[in-house]
Amino acid sequence: MLTIKILCGFILTVSEVLSVEIFLNIPNGQIKGRQEVSARNQTFYAFQQIPYGKPPIGKLRFRDPEPVDDWEGVFDATVNDKVCYQITSTSPLQTEDCLYVNVYTPVVNTVIPGNYGLKDQILGLKWVKNNIKYFGGDPDKVTIFGLSAGAASVTYLMMSKQSEGLYRGAIAESGSALTPWSYQRNHKEIAYKLASFIDSNFSPNATSEELLELLQNAPVNEINTLAGEFPEGVGHEELVQGYFFTPVIEPEHENAFLTERMYAVVENGVPNKVPLVIGICSEEQIGKAADLENFKIEMSQYDNDVALLVNDNMHLTDHESKTRAGEAIRKIYTDGLFVDDIGGAVRASTGRVYHTEDKYYLWSINNSSDLNSEDPKDILTSERYITLFTDFAKTLNPTPQPSSLTQNLTWPKVTPDNFQFLNIDTDLEIQTNPKGKAYKDWVEVYETFAVKPYDTF
Numbered sequence: 001m002l003t004i005k006i007l008c009g010f011i012l013t014v015s016e017v018l019s020v021e022i023f024l025n026i027p028n029g030q031i032k033g034r035q036e037v038s039a040r041n042q043t044f045y046a047f048q049q050i051p052y053g054k055p056p057i058g059k060l061r062f063r064d065p066e067p068v069d070d071w072e073g074v075f076d077a078t079v080n081d082k083v084c085y086q087i088t089s090t091s092p093l094q095t096e097d098c099l100y101v102n103v104y105t106p107v108v109n110t111v112i113p114g115n116y117g118l119k120d121q122i123l124g125l126k127w128v129k130n131n132i133k134y135f136g137g138d139p140d141k142v143t144i145f146g147l148s149a150g151a152a153s154v155t156y157l158m159m160s161k162q163s164e165g166l167y168r169g170a171i172a173e174s175g176s177a178l179t180p181w182s183y184q185r186n187h188k189e190i191a192y193k194l195a196s197f198i199d200s201n202f203s204p205n206a207t208s209e210e211l212l213e214l215l216q217n218a219p220v221n222e223i224n225t226l227a228g229e230f231p232e233g234v235g236h237e238e239l240v241q242g243y244f245f246t247p248v249i250e251p252e253h254e255n256a257f258l259t260e261r262m263y264a265v266v267e268n269g270v271p272n273k274v275p276l277v278i279g280i281c282s283e284e285q286i287g288k289a290a291d292l293e294n295f296k297i298e299m300s301q302y303d304n305d306v307a308l309l310v311n312d313n314m315h316l317t318d319h320e321s322k323t324r325a326g327e328a329i330r331k332i333y334t335d336g337l338f339v340d341d342i343g344g345a346v347r348a349s350t351g352r353v354y355h356t357e358d359k360y361y362l363w364s365i366n367n368s369s370d371l372n373s374e375d376p377k378d379i380l381t382s383e384r385y386i387t388l389f390t391d392f393a394k395t396l397n398p399t400p401q402p403s404s405l406t407q408n409l410t411w412p413k414v415t416p417d418n419f420q421f422l423n424i425d426t427d428l429e430i431q432t433n434p435k436g437k438a439y440k441d442w443v444e445v446y447e448t449f450a451v452k453p454y455d456t457f
């Protein structure tokens with residue numbers, strides 16, 4: 001408990017005091033500590049000889065200890081020169097005045113902790129809370145809704161105590177904080193690499209303060225262009241290993257957005273338990289096959305080294321176990337090689353909906369104001385889509401009453417032992433267990449090969 005309080009306290013000061021001295025307020029008063037370097041070259045803070053009891057001398061000898069009195073000014077916790085009396089010691093520094101503690105804490109670097117996009121979203125949601133009434137809105141009936149990266153954002157927001165009370169419902173389409181692509185575990189390395197793209201003299205040993213200064217002084221279009229220069233492709237595919245600029249897990253500090261692994265947050269219960277509508281498209285990645293030649297090349301690269309299918313979240317380090325896990329992953333999709341029947345896979349996927357294609361049912365894209373030119377079945381689906389989502393935003397129930405538009409549907413709820421979902425096709429149909437076999441197989445691959453603790457899944 002003491003350590004945790006101290007950790008929280010000094011972070012406030014650390015960015016202001018960049019010298020080796022560190023000041024901290026504890027209930028008894030202020031103390032001064034210092035930064036040190038361990039034998040393994042790790043920096044840490046040392047607060048030594050902090051009094052916790054009155055010196056047990058005079059009338060206090062052989063009596064119960066008493067807590068120390070508060071002090072005025074700064075207590076100097078950078079000296080450590082008292083040794084308690086002990087039979088085996090002959091040190092001249094031995095003294096009865098010996099009720100002190102030494103506290104050593106890691107230096108938590110919170111100079112650029114990250115998650116600025118999500119923190120921007122929280123500020124935006126606070127604006128909505130405070131201002132939406134002037135636009136006729138109800139600040140107590142806010143629903144957050146996102147697609148793809150937006151859906152990952154929505155579920156990340158639900159995981160952050162910082163967003164508590166800012167919304168009462170959530171919709172996440174085709175994305176989540178548990179997908180491997182929406183989390184980057186090598187963020188520090190990527191930030192330093194970006195800095196070296198901006199300035200080739202930038203040292204990998206530079207401090208976080210130097211990194212921040214460089215990034216703040218770089219022209220934004222340069223950051224934008226250079227952020228696209230990271231090598232992408234089989235082996236370091238962002239879809240498998242995480243996009244380069246995504247949410248991160250921050251060290252514990254006052255304004256942290258997220259400090260715990262997402263998988264653990266879900267296991268322990270997300271802090272913002274609001275009703276959630278979550279969905280996927282029927283064949284999220286079939287869009288890749290639009291460029292069939294490249295798709296074939298990519299698939300044969302995976303066939304040649306199935307270990308590349310294994311994301312870092314599985315915590316497998318040797319190539320052999322990665323290969324075994326990779327083979328099991330490929331088997332979810334095909335009994336042979338990926339390249340054996342790409343044509344068949346694509347044909348089987350016709351009529352399927354790929355990643356974010358459903359947005360056309362909600363938003364007018366390319367200013368298509370002439371709805372009459374569209375297929376009437378698409379118009380109907382669009383009307384259903386809009387009604388289900390807006391009714392959820394208004395009432396927290398996508399189907400507040402039977403309606404012929406939504407075929408008298410009663411929206412099903414997921415329970416741990418009954419995974420119902422709505423299949424949105426020409427007709428609306430309640431089904432169970434989306435991607436049933438593939439999902440079961442994926443869980444099995446994880447249980448067989450992956451090493452905990454998981455971040456994503």
Ligand SMILES: *[C@@H]1O[C@H](CO)[C@@H](O)[C@H](O)[C@H]1NC(C)=O
Binds near residue numbers: 041205
């Ligand atoms: C210890 O770390 C500092 C800063 O990170 C670095 O400059 C120094 O070279 C390191 N020393 C050793 C012995 O690795």
Ligand SMILES: *[C@@H]1O[C@H](CO)[C@@H](O)[C@H](O)[C@H]1NC(C)=O
Binds near residue numbers: 203204
């Ligand atoms: C960074 O630090 C390492 C370890 O201390 C050292 O070997 C290396 O030369 C340093 N690199 C630069 C560019 O200063």
Ligand SMILES: *[C@@H]1O[C@H](CO)[C@@H](O)[C@H](O)[C@H]1NC(C)=O
Binds near residue numbers: 360365366
């Ligand atoms: C919108 O316009 C772009 C550019 O003309 C085109 O590539 C895209 O297919 C269009 N999208 C739709 C849904 O019509």
Ligand SMILES: *[C@@H]1O[C@H](CO)[C@@H](O)[C@H](O)[C@H]1NC(C)=O
Binds near residue numbers: 367369
């Ligand atoms: C969209 O289409 C309407 C009707 O054709 C036209 O008046 C409007 O200017 C268009 N808007 C844009 C942004 O192109």
Ligand SMILES: *[C@@H]1O[C@H](CO)[C@@H](O)[C@H](O)[C@H]1NC(C)=O
Binds near residue numbers: 402403404407408
């Ligand atoms: C919905 O229910 C109403 C009243 O029971 C019925 O008249 C109507 O035909 C039903 N509509 C559909 C699409 O099932």
